[in-house]
Amino acid sequence: xxxxxxxxxxxxxxxxVVKGVNFExxxxxxxxxxxxxxxxxxxxxxxVILDITATLEGRRALAETIRAVARELxxxxxxxxxxxxxxxxxxxxxxxxxxxxxxxxxxxxxxLITTLASRYxxxxxxxxxxxxxxxxxxxxTAGGRFEVYxxxxxxxxxxxxVEWAMAAEAHGAGExxxxxxxxxxxxxxxxxxxxxxxxxxxxxxxxxxGGAGTLDxxxxxxxxxxxxxxxxxxxxxxxxxxxxxxxxxxxxxxxxVRL
Numbered sequence: 237x238x239x240x241x242x243x244x245x246x247x248x249x250x251x252x253v254v255k256g257v258n259f260e261x262x263x264x265x266x267x268x269x270x271x272x273x274x275x276x277x278x279x280x281x282x283x284v285i286l287d288i289t290a291t292l293e294g295r296r297a298l299a300e301t302i303r304a305v306a307r308e309l310x311x312x313x314x315x316x317x318x319x320x321x322x323x324x325x326x327x328x329x330x331x332x333x334x335x336x337x338x339x340x341x342x343x344x345x346x347x348l349i350t351t352l353a354s355r356y357x358x359x360x361x362x363x364x365x366x367x368x369x370x371x372x373x374x375x376x377t378a379g380g381r382f383e384v385y386x387x388x389x390x391x392x393x394x395x396x397x398v399e400w401a402m403a404a405e406a407h408g409a410g411e412x413x414x415x416x417x418x419x420x421x422x423x424x425x426x427x428x429x430x431x432x433x434x435x436x437x438x439x440x441x442x443x444x445x446g447g448a449g450t451l452d453x454x455x456x457x458x459x460x461x462x463x464x465x466x467x468x469x470x471x472x473x474x475x476x477x478x479x480x481x482x483x484x485x486x487x488x489x490x491x492x493v494r495l
Contacts, residue, residue, distance in 0.1 A: 247469060248298070251298060253266045282313070283309060302328060307332070309332075369427075414434050414445060424447050455485070458491050
């Protein structure tokens, strides 16, 4: 079994890390470079920077922030937010990104996934899927009634998350970053049924995101949810747990992780 990856996420706005609940009520959580340095020292496996207002403001991700973070890391760095063209992706890679994450742009122009995968390799292209449970989907529904949202969770697309994940893979995506808008920032646990539905439908790795609050939430999403990696923000930013403690807990539950 491949090692399960633990990924820290830095949601950035105006050069500062922020965090909210259900994509709203953002509050400052620190300096991106300082947090990146800490996570690198603590043994996080990967880091993701999401410029959460770049798409809404119609601009590119902040290259200087990417450079400042990349200087602190010896682990893979993914950059998302405002990656709408080949040129945007090139700037992110030149600034130090190892991977780029596409969301709204991929929905609007799926061929961009293929173009970037051809240029940089599928392993460097992540498609981010932000989804909510459909109104008629129960709490334990695993049948795929999850609707995809674009533009930082503001616009419903009418697309089914499972079907879009399959399409993204077909276009050349190397990973899926699956975020539950319903669980984002709540610390109520990952949406394991949604993660299960998507993981079962694709052959590429699925990163679960949204809702991490306890060590056992990670155990659940790796076992019941079938995730290949799990991403969190709040519990790491505010030192509610350490990366080392989390990895030791996962090992105690028989899950392979890099120490």
